Amino acid sequence: MHQDSQNGNAASDGSIAATGYPAFQDELIPVRDWAHLDSGQIVWTRKAGWPDTRGRIDQVTPDGAMAWIVSDGASRRLYHRSDQLELLIEDDHGSPQHPI
Secondary structure, eight states, X not given: OEEOTTTOOEESSSOBOTTSSBSXXXXXXXXXXXXGOXXXXXXXXXXXXXXXXXXXXXXXXXXXXXXXXXXXXXXXXXEEXXXXXXXXXXXXXXXXXXXX
């Protein structure tokens, strides 16, 4: 069970905790090839271990080197593969899957 460190809310059913983070980090699937992401798809960025930003894909370059992401409550931002971050997608089926 993941406990929300800001307000103590816990979720044991796989729902999103009060912070907006998935209740279990293993419900997020790393995306190895960004070219497979679709416009409108919900993604998380992860730096230094924990998912930090949720947003939706606006555009991805054909080679998958760069992705424009519109963050929830923020503006559009360009990410590059060399930025040392991961893009993750939520597992819709409730069980871990192989990375894309």
